[in-house]
Amino acid sequence: MTQYWLFKxxxxxxxxxxxxxxxxxxxxxxxxxxxxxxxxxxxxxxEGDQVFFYHSSCKQVGIAGTMQVxxxxxxxxxxxxxxxxxxxxxxxxxxxRWFCVDVRFEQKFSRVIALSELKELAAESGSPxxxxxxxxxxxxxxQPVSKPQWNYIMALAQQS
DNA sequence: GCCAACGTTGGC
DNA sequence: GCCAACGTTGGC
Numbered sequence: 001m002t003q004y005w006l007f008k009x010x011x012x013x014x015x016x017x018x019x020x021x022x023x024x025x026x027x028x029x030x031x032x033x034x035x036x037x038x039x040x041x042x043x044x045x046x047e048g049d050q051v052f053f054y055h056s057s058c059k060q061v062g063i064a065g066t067m068q069v070x071x072x073x074x075x076x077x078x079x080x081x082x083x084x085x086x087x088x089x090x091x092x093x094x095x096x097r098w099f100c101v102d103v104r105f106e107q108k109f110s111r112v113i114a115l116s117e118l119k120e121l122a123a124e125s126g127s128p129x130x131x132x133x134x135x136x137x138x139x140x141x142x143q144p145v146s147k148p149q150w151n152y153i154m155a156l157a158q159q160s
Numbered sequence: 161g162c163c164a165a166c167g168t169t170g171g172c
Numbered sequence: 173g174c175c176a177a178c179g180t181t182g183g184c
Contacts, residue, residue: 010182034167034181057182115183139166139181 004145005045006052006063006134007103016053016064016108025105030076031086033098037142042073042099045142051103052145052153054134055112062114063153071102109157118153128152 007029009015019027032038049069055061075096078086091097115134122129128148133140145153 008182036167061183137166138183141181 003044003046003049004051004147004150005040005049005069006054006143006145007067008054008056008141010057011055011064012058015055015058016105019053019067019103020105020108022105026070027103027105028100029103030078030100032076032100032141033086033088034141036140038097038099040142040144041101044144045069045073045101047072050106050150052150060112060114062112062116062118063109063157064112065108066106066154067103068106069101070104073099073101076100111157113153113156117156121156 011017014027019025029041032041047069051067051069052063053065053067055064075093076086076098077100078084079088079091079096079098080093081087086098088097118129118132119135121127122132122135128146129135129152132145132149133143137143
């Protein structure tokens, strides 16, 4: 069963255009160093799942497009790489601490669905966005999206 | 650059 | 296990 997620990234570091420019549009979603997010990557995110690409800490904060998970959780190689800023001396190949997934670019929306717009829509009565994790636990960088939320936002992205 | 919210660390 | 201090995230 397909599940839905929202992954955050700072576009100055790695934005949706960077993913689209990768070979076959496939990139590694690594560098996640938060236990709650790690647990989701390790245990819950599955191949075939659909993901919103969210741009944080930038001019246009919001959802920029979609991607698909093409490889489920595996140990993040960066934790073993001494030259990486994501190196973790307490992690070992036998006992990896951090996990990553592979994703494939799917589509870039014709406009960024702004966080402010999502907040406004969430305030409407009966909105499927009212309990969206993004609006209630905003710091989590890997977060679940419900199917109604996914469909609602996809419909929003189709209108110009 | 500010600051609120929240996660992590470490002494006890 | 509590909690103060500190660090990070992320919107504005």
